Amino acid sequence: xxxxxxxxxxxxxxxxxxxxxxxxxxxxxxxxxxxxxxxxxxxxxxxxxxxxxxxxxxxxxxxxxxxxxxxxxxxxxxxxxxxxxxxxxxxxxxxxxxxxxxxxxxxxxxxxxxxxxxxxxxxxxxxxxxxxxxxxxxxxxxxxxxxxxxxxxxxxxxxxxxxxxxxxxxxxxxxxxxxxxxxxxxxxxxxxxxxxxxxxxxxxxxxxxxxxxxxxxxxxxxxxxxxxxxxxxxxxxxxxxxxxxxxxxxxxxxxxxxxxxxxxxxxxxxxxxxxxxxxxxxxxxxxxxxxxxxxxxxxxxxxxxxxxxxxxxxxxxxxxxxxxxxxxxxxxxxxxxxxxxxxxxxxxxxxxxxxxxxxxxxxxxxxxxxxxxxxxxxxxxxxxxxxxxxxxxxxxxxxxxxxxxxxxxxxxxxxxxxxxxxxxxxxxxxxxxxxxxxxxxxxxxxxxxxxxxxxxxxxxxxxxxxxxxxxxxxx
Amino acid sequence: xxxxxxxxxxxxxxxxxxxxxxxxxxxxxxxxxxxxxxxxxxxxxxxxxxxxxx
Numbered sequence: 001x002x003x004x005x006x007x008x009x010x011x012x013x014x015x016x017x018x019x020x021x022x023x024x025x026x027x028x029x030x031x032x033x034x035x036x037x038x039x040x041x042x043x044x045x046x047x048x049x050x051x052x053x054x055x056x057x058x059x060x061x062x063x064x065x066x067x068x069x070x071x072x073x074x075x076x077x078x079x080x081x082x083x084x085x086x087x088x089x090x091x092x093x094x095x096x097x098x099x100x101x102x103x104x105x106x107x108x109x110x111x112x113x114x115x116x117x118x119x120x121x122x123x124x125x126x127x128x129x130x131x132x133x134x135x136x137x138x139x140x141x142x143x144x145x146x147x148x149x150x151x152x153x154x155x156x157x158x159x160x161x162x163x164x165x166x167x168x169x170x171x172x173x174x175x176x177x178x179x180x181x182x183x184x185x186x187x188x189x190x191x192x193x194x195x196x197x198x199x200x201x202x203x204x205x206x207x208x209x210x211x212x213x214x215x216x217x218x219x220x221x222x223x224x225x226x227x228x229x230x231x232x233x234x235x236x237x238x239x240x241x242x243x244x245x246x247x248x249x250x251x252x253x254x255x256x257x258x259x260x261x262x263x264x265x266x267x268x269x270x271x272x273x274x275x276x277x278x279x280x281x282x283x284x285x286x287x288x289x290x291x292x293x294x295x296x297x298x299x300x301x302x303x304x305x306x307x308x309x310x311x312x313x314x315x316x317x318x319x320x321x322x323x324x325x326x327x328x329x330x331x332x333x334x335x336x337x338x339x340x341x342x343x344x345x346x347x348x349x350x351x352x353x354x355x356x357x358x359x360x361x362x363x364x365x366x367x368x369x370x371x372x373x374x375x376x377x378x379x380x381x382x383x384x385x386x387x388x389x390x391x392x393x394x395x396x397x398x399x400x401x402x403x404x405x406x407x408x409x410x411x412x413x414x415x416x417x418x419x420x421x422x423x424x425x426x427x428x429x430x431x432x433x434x435x436x437x438x439x440x441x442x443x444x445x446x447x448x449x450x451x452x453x454x455x456x457x458x459x460x461x462x463x464x465x466x467x468x469x470x471x472x473x474x475x
Numbered sequence: 476x477x478x479x480x481x482x483x484x485x486x487x488x489x490x491x492x493x494x495x496x497x498x499x500x501x502x503x504x505x506x507x508x509x510x511x512x513x514x515x516x517x518x519x520x521x522x523x524x525x526x527x528x529x
Contacts, residue, residue, distance in 0.1 A: 266503070268504065268513075270508075282492070282508070283493075283496070284500060
């Protein structure tokens with residue numbers, strides 16, 4: 001049985017969550033192929049709009065049956081993540097923002113106390129093929145790790161950076177890694193290469209979902225401090241095995257993979273099915289020579305179902321946007337990075353508009369929040385921005401293309417956007433708000449509230465009769 | 476040169492796409508995601524299907 005601790009980690013989270021929400025965790029004992037089959041199952045659940053945590057105990061991938069369980073869909077339920085922060089689906093972005101602003105500094109513990117050091121494999125013992133890594137989509141060249149935080153240190157400042165980067169497991173001790181140019185890790189790699197140095201790196205994966213969300217955030221205090229804020233307790237760090245005592249990794253992770261990126265060397269990586277819902281092109285990118293794997297006795301292999309619903313990056317987008325926009329438009333009420341925009345390209349804003357110009361100011365701030373935001377939409381406070389029917393109705397009825405569209409060309413944008421040239425694209429703002437008072441605007445249809453209150457459907461149509469009426473999916 | 480270039484694997488004849496850096500860096504080689512053949516992109520059948528799209 002997996003070991004439990006009182007500290008927030010993945011084992012603790014899964015055991016606690018399953019105890020309180022047993023219907024929201026599905027264990028699959030039946031053998032399943034890690035090549036496309038797990039993704040096929042996840043895709044069908046996604047179509048059903050159901051996102052239980054999936055624990056696969058018998059994954060057979062390209063290298064055979066793995067003895068370790070695979071867990072996925074942890075980050076796919078906004079409802080579940082909101083519950084972890086004791087808040088609602090609508091307010092979770094703001095609550096997350098509040099938590100990471102109150103960051104908690106990490107602490108360093110002894111190797112002997114670190115769960116991730118229960119097993120230490122170095123040299124010839126290193127074998128990445130033992131893990132149940134998945135081939136997610138058709139054009140992926142092999143098994144990928146998708147929930148790994150690639151960690152490295154800036155050689156000039158000594159500041160640590162830790163961010164999710166995809167990695168193609170190319171054999172027992174090699175990972176081809178995609179480090180796109182706009183990222184901090186890319187800048188740190190270039191600094192190492194300018195010095196003619198190899199770069200020490202570690203992938204860590206599997207932790208409490210709040211630690212994962214916090215670490216992915218772009219917080220001023222640093223990733224580990226933000227993770228502590230999200231969890232409400234310090235992240236515990238421990239020195240690496242092969243990268244030096246000054247290289248710290250999360251002590252409560254499931255798996256840590258240590259290695260070096262050889263200076264200036266590149267190999268093919270990809271194509272890979274990305275968050276954009278498209279396969280990105282093969283790239284000529286760095287690779288990691290793995291020097292050690294440290295792990296728990298019975299680690300969970302955490303997978304993020306890339307290209308499907310997950311809120312890892314969306315929360316990060318919402319946090320940054322809320323903080324930034326609120327400074328210039330204090331009447332900002334909500335922000336939402338919907339899955340229909342791949343979780344990052346679109347941002348919906350809700351404001352209480354009291355004066356003209358507020359909506360455009362909010363759009364400008366939103367588009368400058370994060371380079372991944374392509375299109376920002378601003379709505380009035382009577383629009384439920386979490387309901388895309390409401391959103392599109394407001395676009396249809398409160399927006400005029402010649403008046404309310406803001407187009408900013410040649411901006412740095414998402415490097416994986418299939419419609420953009422290089423990482424340069426166009427940012428667009430859609431002002432879907434009514435004119436500010438005292439200008440009048442036609443009234444939305446409504447039935448008088450007292451009539452809505454009085455007339456009950458069940459008084460006129462029996463429940464069993466209602467259930468026999470065909471459901472209209474596009475009604 | 477377009478950002479992304481479609482190429483055809485000389486071994487299995489299947490198509491995939493690569494970044495343009497494969498045509499700008501002498502030592503770069505491609506890896507077919509289907510049959511795993513590694514090959515020089517300059518020697519592959521190259522078909523530019525669309526420009527400026529990545």
